[in-house]
Amino acid sequence: MQAKNLVRIFLPLLILWLAACGPKSIVVPRAEKKTVEVPAKATFVGDEACKPCHAAEFTSHRAGRHKLSLFDTTKSALGTMTPPEGETESSFALQSIEDQLTVMIRLPQQTERNEVPLSLAIGSGKSGMTYMIFGKSLSAVLGQSYFPSEKKWHATPGQEDVPKNQPGGIYNTEKTRECLRCHVVTLPPNSMVPEKRFYGIGCESCHGEGSRHAALMQNQSKSANIGLRSLIGMGGKEMNTLCGRCHQTTEMVLKMDKKYQKSTNRFQPYGLSLSKCFLKSNNTLTCSTCHNPHQNAETDPKHYEAVCVDCHSGVSKAKKACPVNPKEKCVSCHMPSRAVFPNTAVTTKMADHFIRIYKNLPP
Ligand code: HEC
Ligand code: HEC
Ligand code: HEC
Ligand code: HEC
Ligand code: HEC
Ligand code: HEC
Ligand code: HEC
Incomplete structure (x- = not known):
């Protein structure tokens, strides 16, 4: 296909896509309209308090393993x-x-x-x-x-x-x-x-105490200060710190017994932070580039391949295309899953988040 035709097909799609990503208007449901007191200091309130105004996030989060932990x-x-x-x-x-x-x-x-x-x-x-x-x-x-x-x-x-x-x-x-x-x-x-x-990892485990935000939004749905961490547009390093509070940051791993330094599969923020993809992407590669934080990890490898190819398409010389397979199966070769507790009866495997070239793939 010629480049001109590609532009003709993809430009309208791109515009549609960008429009879909623009600011969403979150509406306070009519039945819920009442004025409430805004607390001076935010405290934890629980996910149910977010449900009336963020039904989509609430519903997907509730069905996921974060909540069900x-x-x-x-x-x-x-x-x-x-x-x-x-x-x-x-x-x-x-x-x-x-x-x-x-x-x-x-x-x-x-x-x-x-x-x-x-x-x-x-x-x-x-x-x-x-x-x-x-x-x-x-x-x-x-x-x-x-x-x-x-x-x-x-x-x-x-x-x-x-x-x-x-x-x-x-x-x-x-x-x-x-x-x-x-x-x-x-x-x-x-x-x-x-x-x-x-119980479990709730909205406020990532977004912080929500009582002030819920009250502010109840009273006026638009505000310069929403009283909560938005997290949209957060950089890779910052997100490693946010998620690493539980999934373990580099700092935390380096304080552990030396043997854990190999656990780049178990401790994803640590693993990711060692990857060239992460180090050479100007802080733009984050956990949420590959994961929707409100859902379980996608199990279809195609989802991740699309992310890899998005950067490694061969268009930009700074991000090379793969000489072995530039189109698919990236994860099985560059982020292979391996045992989290080797030498025990527990067979749990997790994907290595240190994205790299392996001389020998793990069994
Ligand atoms: C009464 C309705 C209401 C409740 C309750 C509410 N929110 Fe919101 N929330 C909003 C509105 C409206 C916005 C958009 C604010 C803006 O952009 O000015 C928003 C924005 C947000 C954002 C930022 C999204 C962005 O676009 O940056 C997050 C994150 C968020 N809310 C999380 C929560 C959490 C967590 C809770 C529960 C503790 C909660 N909200 C409770 C109405 C509500
Ligand atoms: C594991 C951490 C985590 C949890 C738990 C979590 N969020 Fe989020 N949320 C994020 C991150 C990170 C983003 C920004 C995603 C991005 O980069 O686009 C976000 C974005 C949002 C947004 C903005 C979405 C948009 O695209 O406009 C809203 C609203 C929101 N969260 C509400 C909630 C609510 C409500 C809950 C609980 C039901 C919740 N979140 C639970 C991490 C979390
Ligand atoms: C620093 C944060 C942290 C602490 C503290 C922690 N966990 Fe976890 N736990 C995790 C994370 C993150 C996972 C997800 C899998 C993983 O990374 O190993 C997990 C997973 C688990 C699972 C497996 C869930 C499943 O179905 O796969 C169990 C069981 C568990 N933890 C039990 C415990 C127990 C018991 C303790 C206390 C002695 C504990 N955890 C302390 C973060 C933590
Ligand atoms: C945000 C852009 C971005 C994404 C997404 C991305 N990478 Fe990278 N990756 C880079 C950059 C930049 C480099 C360093 C320059 C280079 O070697 O191409 C790199 C390097 C690599 C390398 C070479 C590593 C080395 O040690 O020499 C491999 C292999 C790789 N990426 C595989 C992947 C795979 C597989 C995925 C998807 C799971 C992926 N990348 C996703 C930007 C990205
Ligand atoms: C408060 C602790 C905590 C925070 C903060 C946290 N997580 Fe988790 N996460 C966990 C635990 C615990 C599990 C394991 C849940 C289980 O299976 O029992 C988990 C599981 C996951 C899973 C696997 C879900 C599946 O499909 O099995 C993903 C992906 C994930 N977290 C991503 C993130 C990302 C991205 C962030 C930051 C935006 C984040 N987490 C922040 C504690 C946390
Ligand atoms: C069958 C295993 C395999 C698959 C599948 C695979 N790769 Fe590779 N990849 C390799 C090997 C081996 C090398 C090292 C090649 C060399 O040094 O000659 C490599 C090299 C790379 C490099 C570094 C290129 C350079 O010039 O430095 C990048 C980037 C990369 N792969 C990305 C990807 C992406 C993205 C995908 C999926 C679209 C992918 N790979 C699929 C095995 C694979
Ligand atoms: C380049 C893409 C990519 C990025 C960035 C990424 N992940 Fe993953 N993640 C994956 C893949 C691939 C899997 C394996 C999914 C599967 O098949 O179950 C995975 C799985 C997970 C799991 C479940 C354990 C497992 O391996 O099944 C957790 C927890 C997780 N990721 C946390 C994180 C956290 C936290 C971050 C940010 C520090 C992050 N991920 C960044 C690609 C990514």
């Missing part, structure tokens, strides 16, 4: 991800009292096993779910986690060395809060028990 330990909450009742390879047996899951377990300072209710299940179940028991000021993070897709229990990652006759990690309140901090929006002061509206 923490559950009550009831059969009705866990549905098909409920573990089967019976002994596990650890010291405990799973049981239930009506809807509530319980375990027969010997906790520290007890001489025999007792039936105790489980308190929370961490994880969406994409790979594994870890169960917690809350006491007054201590918690137990069970040494075996359930992997719903395999219907199997495996040692909880990081607890492989905990003896089988022990329940698992015993944490004080502070350490429990530290454990939960990436799986909840916020915790009440000095407590390890999250409020239900703050």
